[in-house]
Amino acid sequence: MSSSNQKITPFHGGLHLDGHKQVSTQTPIASIPVPQYLHIPVPHNSEVTATVGEHVLRGQALTTSSNSMTPAIHASSSGTVRAIEMHAVVNRSGQLLDCISIETDGNDKSIEPLAALKPSADNKQECLDRLRECGIVGLGGAGFPTAIKVATDKSIDTLIINAVECEPYITCDDMLMQEQASRVINGAETLASIVSAKEVLIGIEDNKPEAIKAMQAAASNAERGKIVIVPTIYPSGGEKQLIQLLTGKEVPSGGLPADLGVVCVNTATATASYDALHQGLALTERIITVTGAGVKKPGNYLTRLGTPISKLLDFAETDHKVYQQLRMGGPLMGIPVKDTSSPVVKITNCILAEAAQPQHAEQPCIRCGDCVRVCPAKLLPQQLYWFTRATEFEKAEDHGLFDCIECGCCDYVCPSNIPLVDYYRHAKFEANNIKSERIRSDRARIRFEQREQRLERKAEEKAALRAAKLKKLKEREEAKAAQQEGTQDNKQDEIAAALARVKAKKEKTND
Amino acid sequence: MLVAVIALVSLAGIFGLLLGFTALKFKVEGDPVIDQIDALLPQTQCGQCTYPGCRPYATAIANGEADINQCPPGGEVTIVALSDLLGVEAKPLNDDHGTHEDIPTVVIVQEDICIGCTLCIQACPVDAIIGGAKQIHTVIEKECTGCNLCIPPCPVDCIDIIPRPTAAAIWHPPLPGGPVTGANPS
Secondary structure, three states: OOOOOOOOOOOOOOEOOOOOOHHHOOOOOEEOOOOOEEEEEOOOOOEEOOOOOOEEOEOOEOEEOOOOOOOOOEOOOOEEEEEEEEEOOOOOOOOOEEEEEEEEOOOOOEOOOOOOOOOOOOOHHHHHHHHHHOOOEOOOOOOOEHHHHHOOOOOOOEEEEEEOOOOOOOOHHHHHHHHHHHHHHHHHHHHHHHHOOOEEEEEEEOOOHHHHHHHHHHHOOOOOOEEEEEOOOEOOOOHHHHHHHHHOOOOOOOOOHHHHOEEEEEHHHHHHHHHHHHHOOOOOEEEEEEEEOOEOOOEEEEEEOOOEHHHHHHHOOEOOOOOOEEEEOOOOOOEEEOOOOOEOOOOOOEEEEEOOOOOOOOOOOOOOOHHHHHOOOOOOHHHHHHHHHOOOHHHHHHOOHHHOOOOOHHHHHOOOOOOHHHHHHHHHHHHHHHHHHHHHHHHHHHHHHHHHHHHHHHHHHHHHHHHHHHHHHHHHHHHHHHHHHHHHHHHHHHHHHHHHHHHHHHHHHHO | OHHHHHHHHHHHHHHHHHHHHHHHHOOOOOOHHHHHHHHHOOOOOOOOOOOOOHHHHHHHHHOOOOOOOOOOOOHHHHHHHHHHHHOOOOOOOOHHHOOOOOOOEEEEEOOOOOOOOOHHHHHOOOOOEEOOOOOOOEEOOOOOOOOOOOOOOOOOOOEEEEEOHHHHHOOOOOOOOOOOOOOOOO
């Protein structure tokens, strides 16, 4: 099954961009040698199990986590753990993160691979545990844990393999498909078995004819797997956009693809999932595109996770004087690299060296509406911008702030050079902050009220106790008084009786 | 003429009865305005507004006894929200009550100094401090509102104010610089 007569439903907006992809697809995928030092960032909510001085093997887990959201991380070559300390990483904040630094020994010894696991409807939980154990996350750029994505208990009709790779310059999925199409198809089969999907759609942009050919050849032998060619429009590789292109259905605001019976997974993620289940291998390497200005040997490189970006640039013979800025990812959504000692991580799909571009200062918004025309999420970017500037984050939320996929189309077309996505990132943070503060304050209110009630109840109880004690005291006193009275009466009686006896005696003697 | 008068009077009577009935039947318990104001206040229960808690302050605002700019923890956000709700002019925070801190704070007990006197436990408006007599006390960070009411009663000054760890660790995406006004440089 490899026909491509699937109906394509276009999404709103989008951009036609120069791909610059042929630059990095001229040479086959090359392997970067294992560097002397690997720096592996520790994810949030994880506990480091490795200790400084410990000798670790490739594929050995370095962390554990009680949180099922957090997949494990692994040593990507054998060597000795030299330090667990703050190290530069690529992120927007520029904050350092705890990294496990491994000095490699050059032997590159691996642990014994786990037993092969054949996914079926019966061993879903086992497969999910395996995906987590092997550290499989979305390799397309978002890094969402794959185990959670496929854990859905909704009935899934369609598994979509996202092989679109719509952002300019990036070609790692393209080359993976050209060279290892059967692995991709195997990966798709594996994931389809886990979620019990009836059909598998593999979406590829029409600017990758070589990959399409290879994939069609591989898919012709497969049980499931239909190659669907989609037009080259950025961001057709966005999860929601691709689902709309292939199925005609729109993921509802705040909803998940699983609500539509769809699960969408990136190409490299599918391959890594295959390796995890059938080969028992943890995720320790990935293909990374190195391209851009000053890169003399642009291409795709199979790189161990934790390799410093500088090693990658050196291997691709990069002239550091030519480019102005480095990005991890593509030109629209990529994160600027501030320190080239930062390691490559699971979500590093591309290292892009950007040439100097004319810098334009931000100008006032003229409400031209160009951003509205290109927004693939059908939002009103200029409206969100004004709400953000006016700190009206709740209104921005009402206008679909959280449906923004941060694709950067609005930034790209804005004639006033407004960094709109930066405004939305700020607004999203503030809106979330307001929500979490409200939850906190609601809890504080309840606790305050409960405390007041408790204090009141205690005061009442105390008052009641005091009243009861007073009453008891009074009763006792009364009883005592009554007894005393009683004894007095008795005495008087006795005296009277004695007097009567004396009287009687007297009378007798008188007689 | 007479018909019209009778009709109007009887209508007035019917509606009067109806209104009276609904007023009794659907009587609103409590004052909704106070609840609405209370919902906008940050619930630190710190008393900086001079009222013993957020709800008393909400009641005072509803009765016109207090101004809307007396809540330092709420800051500008709360003042704007209150002005929207009550239809009054927003005004800057009254400095007499304190200043607004952008980063939320909590308190922490220095456990090597704490003598276990329980005075801070009694002062905490949200039961966020736990411990027994002559036992070390500790603050439940998740529940602490940062009101600092536990600090004055402490006889050994072992309570410190720290930025709320969960809030301080998260990176805050900054607001971009904003447009350059004036001549277009390009």
